[in-house]
Amino acid sequence: MATAISFEHVIKRYRDIYAVNDVTCEIEAGSIVALLGPNGAGKTTAISMMLGLTKPTSGQVRAFGEDPMRRAARRHYGVMLQQVGLPQKVRVGELIDWFRSFYDEPIAKDILLDMADLRDLARKEAVKLSGGQQRRLQFAMAMAGNPRILFLDEPTTGMDIASRRGFWDYLRNFAKERDRTIILTTHHLDEAETIADRVLVMQKGRVIADGSVDALKRQAGNRYVSFWAGGSVSEDTIAALPNVNEVRWSGRHVRITTDSPDDVLRAVIRADLDVSGFEVSQGQLEDAFVSLTARDGGEDETVADRRRGR
């Protein structure tokens, strides 16, 4: 597999604050990567360096082997940034033509308008569109050059549920084609969970977890065995089971957090406890995210809190 983006010992320092602190990783072409992390974790700085907007203090960032600060690398980029105010007095169709003009082989204007579901609004002034429509227009602008890699920074902000669903369906189709890469940040972990085949969790400038959604959930250890307990089952009995990390009782419903659901189940059945309605689940990515970032020292801290002494 070819490498789309590579980071090699990348450090970005603003005075004595390390926004990105010695990150090394590769993103393979054809993967959908979600970059997650609490505010101030360094996601935006990392993306800025991929986009060639920011120069690393040290280390090397490459996109398809080229320096993203150079124009050549960005021919393959499609970019959707957060909170971009579209220019005033420019029409929807004009903005799309404007972006198409940057690339050698742009996608046809009508296809882009359909992609954003804005064909009927092509002559409307772009800034007069609703928030969701503007986001869709920005997506069409990002797609104008038929990019090999899409960068999406909080792409669904302002979209309603229907647009959001359509958007992710569209992206899935986009990614099906060979070697197309998507790098996204989002606060909606459920979205990341359904689309990403790899998740990078950043905190305080470092990558603290890297893997598939399932691997991350396993790493976080949030697996659950739950069931309904009969009257004869006491709290002590449950607590005495092997590999139990935590037990939560809701009336007669029991949820056990465990590293090894198999062992818990086996023990429950062997002891012939009066229980019914077994369920084994892994929890959501959100649970994994919370416990991973909490494990590494509290998620409310920002990069600014961490100053490296020299």
Next chain:
Amino acid sequence: MKAWLLQCKFEVLRNLRNRRFFFVSILLPVGFYFLYVHLIGKSIVIDGVAWPKYYMVSMATFGVVGTGLNGLSSRVAYERTQGWVKLMQTTPQRASNYITTKIAANLLLNILEAAILFVAGAAFEHVTMSLAAWILVAITTILGGLVFIALGILVGHLAGTDASQIVASILYFLMSITGGLWMPVSTMPPVMRHIANFMPTYHLAHIAWSVMGNQGVSITDVSVLFLYLVVFTGLAVYLANRRSDVRVA
């Protein structure tokens, strides 16, 4: 090149669609022109130039100053602070296109404004001069607008969208009045004449006034304008690069 021309076209269209542009750059100068030519009287002569001719240049310059300052400052500020410039930098186009297309578009608008005022003067107020003088006066007004284009961009880098709009408006009126574009400097008290000597507005219009009064082009006027252009451009470039560690080229 195709991308550059297209972007330039959009920049021109954006100005033409803006009511403020229409008011500041076309309606106000043309309106003032006809008003004051008739209020003051056509037979008055200022510094050896007939009033309708003199004031035609004043108002053409006034329009050019307004377009550079008003059209660019708030737009540059808005696009700079609202992430648009950043988004443009992630595209494969040259980073300089952003500003060069704006400058080119403004020069085209300057041509339009000068043409409107010159047509108003020639067709309605019987302004006449040699073809060479027309060309020289036109080129001076249009290219001299570069100083105010640079100033507009500079203001856009100094302040946010709303503040830069206010700063630009204040500069626009102050520089126009003190530069003798509304009322000739020679009719003002000595202290105002002294102030005018420091104004790029005065020196820009003065080149054309001198040409029309057969006095030739003064080196002082050209040097002062050039100095202003260099200072405004230098400061704008410095501010544009200071904000972040983004690339320049």
